[in-house]
Amino acid sequence: MTALAFTADHVAHGRRQRRNTCRRVIGCAVVALAAAFALTLTLGQSFTPPQVVLDVLLGKDVPGASFTIGQLRLPRAVLAILAGLSFGLSGAAFQIMLRNPLASPDIIGISFGASAAAVFAIVFLSASGAVVSLLAVTGGLAVAVAIYGLSSRNGVAGTRFILVGIGVAAMLESFISYTLSQAPSWNLQEAMRWLTGSVNGAQLQQALPLSAALVGFGGLLLSQARNLEALRLGDDMAAGLGVNVARTRLLVIMGAVGVLAVATAVTGPIAFVAFLSGPIAARLVGSEGSLLMPSALVGAILVLGGDYVGQFLLPTRYPVGVVTGALGAPYLIYLIVRVNRTGRSL
Amino acid sequence: MTHHRLFVQDLAAGYGDRNVFAGLDLDVLPAKITAIVGANACGKSTLLRAMSRLLPPRQGQVLLDGKSIHTMPPRKLAQTLGLLPQSPIAPEGITVSDLVGRGRHPHQGVFSRWTRQDDEAVAAALQATNTTDLAERPVDELSGGQRQRIWIAMALAQQTDILLLDEPTTFLDIAHQVEVLDLLVDLNQTRGTTIIMVLHDLNLAARYADHLVAMADGRLHARGTPGDVLTVETVRDVFGLESSIVADPLSGRPLMLPIGRHRIKREEVA
Amino acid sequence: MSDLQPRRLAAIPALRFHRPSRVFWLAIMLAALAVLTVLSVAVGTRDVAWHDVFPALAGHVESIEQAAVAVRIPRTLLAVLAGAALAVSGTVMQGVTRNPLAEPGILGVNMGASLAIAIGVAWFGIASTQAFIWTAIAGAWGTAIFVYAIGSLGRGGATPLKLALAGTATNVAFVSLVLAVLLTRNDVAGGMRSWQVGGVGGATNDRTAAILPFLAAGFVVSLLSARKLNSLALGDDVAAGLGERVARTRVVASFGAILLCGATTAACGPIAFVGLVVPHLCRSLFGSDYRWLVPIGAVAGASLLLVADVVGRVVARPSELDVGIVTAFLGAPFFVWIVRRQRIREL
Numbered sequence: 001m002t003a004l005a006f007t008a009d010h011v012a013h014g015r016r017q018r019r020n021t022c023r024r025v026i027g028c029a030v031v032a033l034a035a036a037f038a039l040t041l042t043l044g045q046s047f048t049p050p051q052v053v054l055d056v057l058l059g060k061d062v063p064g065a066s067f068t069i070g071q072l073r074l075p076r077a078v079l080a081i082l083a084g085l086s087f088g089l090s091g092a093a094f095q096i097m098l099r100n101p102l103a104s105p106d107i108i109g110i111s112f113g114a115s116a117a118a119v120f121a122i123v124f125l126s127a128s129g130a131v132v133s134l135l136a137v138t139g140g141l142a143v144a145v146a147i148y149g150l151s152s153r154n155g156v157a158g159t160r161f162i163l164v165g166i167g168v169a170a171m172l173e174s175f176i177s178y179t180l181s182q183a184p185s186w187n188l189q190e191a192m193r194w195l196t197g198s199v200n201g202a203q204l205q206q207a208l209p210l211s212a213a214l215v216g217f218g219g220l221l222l223s224q225a226r227n228l229e230a231l232r233l234g235d236d237m238a239a240g241l242g243v244n245v246a247r248t249r250l251l252v253i254m255g256a257v258g259v260l261a262v263a264t265a266v267t268g269p270i271a272f273v274a275f276l277s278g279p280i281a282a283r284l285v286g287s288e289g290s291l292l293m294p295s296a297l298v299g300a301i302l303v304l305g306g307d308y309v310g311q312f313l314l315p316t317r318y319p320v321g322v323v324t325g326a327l328g329a330p331y332l333i334y335l336i337v338r339v340n341r342t343g344r345s346l
Numbered sequence: 347m348t349h350h351r352l353f354v355q356d357l358a359a360g361y362g363d364r365n366v367f368a369g370l371d372l373d374v375l376p377a378k379i380t381a382i383v384g385a386n387a388c389g390k391s392t393l394l395r396a397m398s399r400l401l402p403p404r405q406g407q408v409l410l411d412g413k414s415i416h417t418m419p420p421r422k423l424a425q426t427l428g429l430l431p432q433s434p435i436a437p438e439g440i441t442v443s444d445l446v447g448r449g450r451h452p453h454q455g456v457f458s459r460w461t462r463q464d465d466e467a468v469a470a471a472l473q474a475t476n477t478t479d480l481a482e483r484p485v486d487e488l489s490g491g492q493r494q495r496i497w498i499a500m501a502l503a504q505q506t507d508i509l510l511l512d513e514p515t516t517f518l519d520i521a522h523q524v525e526v527l528d529l530l531v532d533l534n535q536t537r538g539t540t541i542i543m544v545l546h547d548l549n550l551a552a553r554y555a556d557h558l559v560a561m562a563d564g565r566l567h568a569r570g571t572p573g574d575v576l577t578v579e580t581v582r583d584v585f586g587l588e589s590s591i592v593a594d595p596l597s598g599r600p601l602m603l604p605i606g607r608h609r610i611k612r613e614e615v616a
Numbered sequence: 617m618s619d620l621q622p623r624r625l626a627a628i629p630a631l632r633f634h635r636p637s638r639v640f641w642l643a644i645m646l647a648a649l650a651v652l653t654v655l656s657v658a659v660g661t662r663d664v665a666w667h668d669v670f671p672a673l674a675g676h677v678e679s680i681e682q683a684a685v686a687v688r689i690p691r692t693l694l695a696v697l698a699g700a701a702l703a704v705s706g707t708v709m710q711g712v713t714r715n716p717l718a719e720p721g722i723l724g725v726n727m728g729a730s731l732a733i734a735i736g737v738a739w740f741g742i743a744s745t746q747a748f749i750w751t752a753i754a755g756a757w758g759t760a761i762f763v764y765a766i767g768s769l770g771r772g773g774a775t776p777l778k779l780a781l782a783g784t785a786t787n788v789a790f791v792s793l794v795l796a797v798l799l800t801r802n803d804v805a806g807g808m809r810s811w812q813v814g815g816v817g818g819a820t821n822d823r824t825a826a827i828l829p830f831l832a833a834g835f836v837v838s839l840l841s842a843r844k845l846n847s848l849a850l851g852d853d854v855a856a857g858l859g860e861r862v863a864r865t866r867v868v869a870s871f872g873a874i875l876l877c878g879a880t881t882a883a884c885g886p887i888a889f890v891g892l893v894v895p896h897l898c899r900s901l902f903g904s905d906y907r908w909l910v911p912i913g914a915v916a917g918a919s920l921l922l923v924a925d926v927v928g929r930v931v932a933r934p935s936e937l938d939v940g941i942v943t944a945f946l947g948a949p950f951f952v953w954i955v956r957r958q959r960i961r962e963l
Contacts, residue, residue, distance in 0.1 A: 007478055008462070009471035011443050014482050015460065018444065099435065102781045107788050150577035150952050159777050163717070163955040166784045170721060170888055171948030173791075178941040181810045230451050241398050241504070242424025242452035253930070270793050286439060288800065322799060325792035332789045336782050337766050
């Protein structure tokens with residue numbers, strides 16, 4: 001039995017080490033996010049001393065700074081973080097569940113549902129604000145339900161889900177191009193701005209539905225984190241380990257589509273954040289533990305950082321979606337090459 | 347120690363509109379090694395999938411200690427019945443001990459923490475499969491034979507009384523096939539684990555199994571000890587192959603020698 | 617061997633009894649195409665009486681109705697050519713990749729052409745039709761090689777799933793890049809946007825004439841490759857065993873396919889799914905002999921695009937839907953149907 005105890009110690013040691021790496025990465029990500037948050041609050045067009053920022057956050061009325069920070073910088077940063085968390089969470093959930101890093105919701109059509117509905121509402125119904133958001137959520141959910149329904153035949157197989165999503169995405173993409181080509185110029189700007197994805201004109205009350213969705217749907221996802229990890233071993237193996245595969249898949253799709261649709265409704269589909277967060281997090285964390293939290297944090301850093309870069313570090317101002325899109329496209333291509341070469345999942 | 351009993355009762359299962367088999371009964375001998383053999387597409391893997399609840403039954407049921415496995419909570423079933431499917435997937439970059447630890451899944455709740463018991467189960471599984479030295483290596487780097495041992499270790503860490511394996515020796519060379527089967531016998535002898543596996547190779551099945559089940563066209567054609575089942579008639583009916591059965595000088599079990607159209611000394615066959 | 621034989625037999629000339637029925641069907645389809653062509657000239661957002669159609673076809677433009685018909689003629693011509701080209705392109709691509717989901721749209725080839733044109737227009741100021749076509753073909757060619765190369769890396773070669781995902785992901789990446797290019801050049805964005813829907817509405821005979829040589833070359837190459845595609849359908853190893861130079865066949869045949877879809881995309885913008893739907897329908901009706909599939913596919917593709925174009929003109933009166941959106945809405949359900957039909961293991 002001593003040999004066993006020795007080996008068990010060895011196993012426990014290795015596991016603790018990996019878990020600590022994972023915790024360290026999460027810790028670093030939280031610190032990085034906090035630093036980025038602090039930076040966006042203090043340094044914009046002009047510099048605001050940290051003391052003043054704190055005063056404003058604590059509710060004091062500082063002439064000038066109260067407006068810049070309370071009305072402009074704070075809502076923007078908060079929204080960016082919440083949207084980033086949502087995109088990162090939902091992207092990683094899809095990628096893990098479908099065992100394919102390319103199968104993130106912004107590639108296999110789920111985001112297109114929200115986009116198509118929103119663009120339709122903007123161009124043909126001249127809608128704005130809450131109506132667009134509401135329709136976007138509905139569109140995203142409806143398309144997800146449609147893909148799920150169309151891909152179920154004796155249960156939903158992951159590969160079929162991906163391919164059906166691709167087909168639906170192609171159709172919606174063409175619908176979006178058509179809608180844009182029909183748009184009068186005053187609506188076109190709005191539609192394009194929405195499609196690019198941005199946190200311009202953010203308002204603090206928009207954070208409310210986002211946080212609610214994150215708590216509800218995000219909580220649902222996190223409750224499935226362990227089952228998701230088992231799914232990475234293959235559907236059969238997961239079933240052998242006592243996971244109800246069909247139910248887990250359904251719950252994960254519900255949760256992931258929920259956070260994604262709400263976030264997309266508020267900020268538009270910020271390109272590639274859902275897709276990029278999971279693989280980046282996997283690189284940092286390794287294989288121990290769930291990827292969901294790290295991926296959500298990476299998503300938040302991406303959106304917050306991308307927005308800052310787009311606002312201040314480029315010659316012209318770009319919405320965050322353009323920044324993440326331009327960064328994401330080459331990485332996407334690199335990732336396809338790598339994934340197909342190793343033939344592996346996340 | 348009492349063993350859990352697995353019963354297949356009047357079972358029908360299949361894909362699409364087609365039943366692969368129907369009205370099938372099977373009583374799995376506890377604490378023994380059962381091998382399911384048969385020609386391609388005779389339904390042996392389908393039977394294993396139905397027995398491990400990967401496939402819902404069309405009719406009849408699979409009973410574990412008298413209770414239907416399809417109505418049992420999945421986690422509870424997974425504490426008693428383990429499964430090694432044909433092509434499990436190792437997540438990229440995962441280390442051996444981490445992968446083996448995944449076998450503890452059914453023993454852990456949503457919020458429960460990793461316990462000493464879990465570590466010991468993993469350690470015991472690594473020792474049993476002789477893979478302790480590989481514990482911190484990434485699974486990606488291992489050879490096919492090593493990988494199969496790791497997957498079996500994972501099934502061991504699940505600490506189930508019954509273990510179902512779908513062709514555990516495919517893609518392995520003959521030395522590794524023997525190694526894996528030896529390992530399963532070890533497991534059966536030291537822990538009394540009931541083992542049910544689908545095997546391709548008749549002679550290896552006869553050598554290693556206590557009980558052979560021969561399937562043909564969705565029916566159980568024969569079952570019993572290797573000596574009872576592996577006969578000239580069974581091989582003819584199940585595989586459509588003429589053969590000669592001799593006693594394996596090493597094990598005393600039957601050894602099937604196929605008779606083709608060529609290279610046979612006629613007087614020997616007659 | 618057993619699953620090889622039927623397909624091999626289909627390629628053996630001795631089995632001639634199949635052919636009369638194919639000739640018959642080809643004749644029927646040609647007749648249908650002729651009817652559709654007339655229909656396409658006669659039907660549109662504006663109702664035109666038959667006594668105006670024929671003078672217009674003869675070149676008279678004396679009334680508004682006759683003028684409307686005169687506008688429809690180049691459009692019909694382009695639709696016929698584009699439909700045939702896309703269908704043949706899809707047929708050949710499916711043959712080259714042995715992949716039921718291969719199609720210029722799904723593989724991202726059309727978007728590759730779009731990106732090339734966006735970059736060409738925005739940064740290099742290309743304007744002539746010739747430059748447009750060459751740019752589009754270069755973009756399509758580069759993308760096709762790229763997508764196929766990355767889709768076939770790793771275990772199992774270019775499976776439908778890997779190829780479709782590689783294509784879609786490339787597509788998404790290129791959409792993003794097109795957007796980034798266009799954001800710097802607002803002046804060209806409008807034109808790109810209407811081009812990107814895919815349509816034959818703005819056809820002129822000059823433009824059609826400009827792509828004609830490319831299409832002709834593409835058709836010839838595809839027809840000549842047809843016999844080799846039959847061998848390739850049996851798998852690379854078997855094809856090599858039959859004495860086929862597999863790599864060269866692939867390069868030549870896909871070059872033909874890309875000439876076709878690149879030139880078409882330059883003239884019409886990206887039109888999705890024609891290259892997917894037509895080969896599938898033809899294969900289920902006429903078997904898998906590419907020497908027949910290529911010409912039959914051309915006729916069927918031309919008919920399909922004409923129908924889609926006429927439908928687009930009629931359903932949204934007084935405005936009209938571009939043919940690209942009509943094919944997308946017809947084709948996507950078809951794509952889903954194919955995916956559902958396949959067994960999971962084959963994906």
